[in-house]
Amino acid sequence: MSVAPIDKAAILAEALPYIRSFNNKTIVVKYGGNAMTDDKLKEDFAKDIVLLKLVGLNPVVVHGGGPQINELLERVGKEGQFIQGMRVTDSETMDVVEMVLGGLVNKEIVSLLNKHGGKAVGITGKDGHFIRASKLFLKSESDENIDIGQVGDIEHIDPSLVALLDSQDFIPVIAPIGVGQDGEAYNINADVVAGKLAETLKAEKLVLMTNTPGVLDKQGKLLTGLTAAKVDELFADGTISGGMLPKISSALDAAKSGVNSVHIIDGRVPHALLLEILTDEGVGTMIKAG
Numbered sequence: 001m002s003v004a005p006i007d008k009a010a011i012l013a014e015a016l017p018y019i020r021s022f023n024n025k026t027i028v029v030k031y032g033g034n035a036m037t038d039d040k041l042k043e044d045f046a047k048d049i050v051l052l053k054l055v056g057l058n059p060v061v062v063h064g065g066g067p068q069i070n071e072l073l074e075r076v077g078k079e080g081q082f083i084q085g086m087r088v089t090d091s092e093t094m095d096v097v098e099m100v101l102g103g104l105v106n107k108e109i110v111s112l113l114n115k116h117g118g119k120a121v122g123i124t125g126k127d128g129h130f131i132r133a134s135k136l137f138l139k140s141e142s143d144e145n146i147d148i149g150q151v152g153d154i155e156h157i158d159p160s161l162v163a164l165l166d167s168q169d170f171i172p173v174i175a176p177i178g179v180g181q182d183g184e185a186y187n188i189n190a191d192v193v194a195g196k197l198a199e200t201l202k203a204e205k206l207v208l209m210t211n212t213p214g215v216l217d218k219q220g221k222l223l224t225g226l227t228a229a230k231v232d233e234l235f236a237d238g239t240i241s242g243g244m245l246p247k248i249s250s251a252l253d254a255a256k257s258g259v260n261s262v263h264i265i266d267g268r269v270p271h272a273l274l275l276e277i278l279t280d281e282g283v284g285t286m287i288k289a290g
């Protein structure tokens, strides 16, 4: 479909108020492993991030890689297991998680951003000890601890490394791995890292990119706006499950902690990020604290 020149100009002009009001503001973008499937989409994502940086915003990328971890686990004869949306992580799985998140996925995103003119730097929470974590225990329905291995609960995020990179025009690309007291690695859900980082950096926006149009109701209809009360309802009646559980909890925590706007959007839609940030187009689900 070709767009008339006057319409193209109108679309560009529509971006001006957004570029102005987000000037120098931090935007945390979580790039989910499920949204990373297609090469063309990955290129488009990288171009969008570089464009945001060059027009004066401060994008910070946190990436996942759940499906990519599953793929390598399968190759070594292991099957991924999840409880409440969190991967059960024994020490062998932790090695695979570090290889895939800290190595393959992180460096692929860094390369793509740099190919399109960005100055991306890939880091994990071990770098400068910037994400400190301790062992996470999930709770059963009868309030008993469930041990899922080397999965981390974030104790503290030090914003100075990310701020330093931002100040020198680098784009931080963060793998969700935390570090414990004795230097041990912890696997942390990427949505949890993105939400906590957005809070710590006092980000203007948190955008979670995934593989659904947003949060769907039981009939599969998109819910464009969610409040805390509605989220409780959806948790209670089982509308939200699997990977959407930590995603919504993190989104809501970030909204409650002062992140101005929090969105879950469909990373399979080309340039969904630009549509969300620089146009009047509402895409996906917006999560509000109230």
Ligand SMILES: Nc1ncnc2c1ncn2[C@@H]1O[C@H](COP(=O)(O)OP(=O)(O)O)[C@@H](O)[C@H]1O
Pocket: 031, 032, 033, 034, 035, 064, 065, 066, 191, 209, 210, 211, 212, 214, 215, 216, 217, 239, 240, 241, 242, 243, 244, 245, 247
């Ligand atoms: N109510 C819901 N609306 C949309 N997706 C949901 C819902 N409940 C569970 N999901 C699941 O959550 C998935 C997204 O979470 P996840 O697989 O962790 O993706 P990502 O890798 O992007 O973090 C969707 O693909 C879908 O299968």
Ligand SMILES: CC(=O)N[C@@H](CCC(=O)OP(=O)(O)O)C(=O)O
Pocket: 031, 032, 033, 034, 063, 064, 065, 066, 067, 069, 085, 086, 087, 097, 151, 152, 176, 187, 188, 189, 190, 191, 243
């Ligand atoms: C504890 C836990 O579940 N960690 C995740 C980290 C990666 C992730 O969150 O990836 P997505 O965003 O693609 O789902 C995992 O091991 O899969």
